[in-house]
Amino acid sequence: MPAPHNPFKHAITKGEVQLGCWLGLADPYIAEISAGVGFDWLLIDGEHAPNDLRSIVAQLQVLAARDSHAVVRPPIGESWIIKQLLDAGAQTLLIPMVESAEQAQELVDAVTYPPHGARGVGSALARASDFAAIGDYLTTARDEICLLAQVENQKGMAALDDILKVDGLDGVFIGPSDLAADMGFIGQAGAAEVKAAVLGAMEKIVASGKAAGILTLDQGLQQECREIGATFIATEIDVTLFARNMRKASNDARQNLQSE
Numbered sequence: 388m389p390a391p392h393n394p395f396k397h398a399i400t401k402g403e404v405q406l407g408c409w410l411g412l413a414d415p416y417i418a419e420i421s422a423g424v425g426f427d428w429l430l431i432d433g434e435h436a437p438n439d440l441r442s443i444v445a446q447l448q449v450l451a452a453r454d455s456h457a458v459v460r461p462p463i464g465e466s467w468i469i470k471q472l473l474d475a476g477a478q479t480l481l482i483p484m485v486e487s488a489e490q491a492q493e494l495v496d497a498v499t500y501p502p503h504g505a506r507g508v509g510s511a512l513a514r515a516s517d518f519a520a521i522g523d524y525l526t527t528a529r530d531e532i533c534l535l536a537q538v539e540n541q542k543g544m545a546a547l548d549d550i551l552k553v554d555g556l557d558g559v560f561i562g563p564s565d566l567a568a569d570m571g572f573i574g575q576a577g578a579a580e581v582k583a584a585v586l587g588a589m590e591k592i593v594a595s596g597k598a599a600g601i602l603t604l605d606q607g608l609q610q611e612c613r614e615i616g617a618t619f620i621a622t623e624i625d626v627t628l629f630a631r632n633m634r635k636a637s638n639d640a641r642q643n644l645q646s647e
């Protein structure tokens with residue numbers, strides 16, 4: 388029996404758009420609610436959210452029962468973290484702060500078993516192999532692992548052409564917030580200079596044949612990226628949705644019911 392099919396990887400490989408949402412509330416209950424509303428993928432954020440390996444596993448378990456595909460972002464692209472996440476059952480990884488082709492190649496090696504890569508073998512203990520119930524996991528896992536690199540500063544943008552030449556890297560995600568900061572526009576991801584850099588990078592990624600992705604709440608930028616050919620587009624953040632609506636609910640209640 389082979390490793391589980393990765394519908395997200397095969398969809399973006401075919402150029403099919405996959406709409407996603409960021410999960411930063413770091414809770415399987417929220418993940419379960421989010422997985423039932425129709426997003427193609429959900430990003431379990433280990434970089435900017437209070438997630439650890441246990442909370443990521445709990446969310447992977449919940450999402451496994453739903454149609455939304457789990458994409459996991461570690462805090463950094465260290466091989467030991469990648470090994471743990473893959474063994475825990477993550478099949479799609481979004482690695483932040485990729486700045487060079489050499490770094491991208493190291494990431495490809497980290498998700499690939501020897502002799503072609505450096506991923507440690509521990510499938511006998513791993514949720515990824517259904518605790519060794521998937522007999523052919525070791526020889527089929529790589530084909531169902533989707534590796535996505537985040538380019539989100541000027542150093543990475545300068546190396547983008549070389550990063551795009553790395554075989555085994557399935558897609559590149561442009562991070563507008565960090566890119567804006569590094570370009571001198573911190574907090575201004577919508578600045579014209581930043582948007583121009585983002586769209587230019589999108590065009591390069593799509594032209595390379597790899598999948599292009601982004602997270603932006605700007606519906607105009609979402610549309611522009613889609614028109615260029617971006618396929619994995621995150622349009623919402625759970626924390627933002629929750630906090631904004633809680634504030635509104637409180638303000639509305641006070642306005643409607645507060646005695647003069």
Ligand SMILES: O=C(O)C(=O)C[C@H](O)[C@@H](O)CO
Pocket residue numbers: 435537539561562563564565566602
């Ligand atoms: O730089 C970006 O933009 C991203 O990588 C997404 C952010 O990390 C996410 O936390 C939303 O701000």
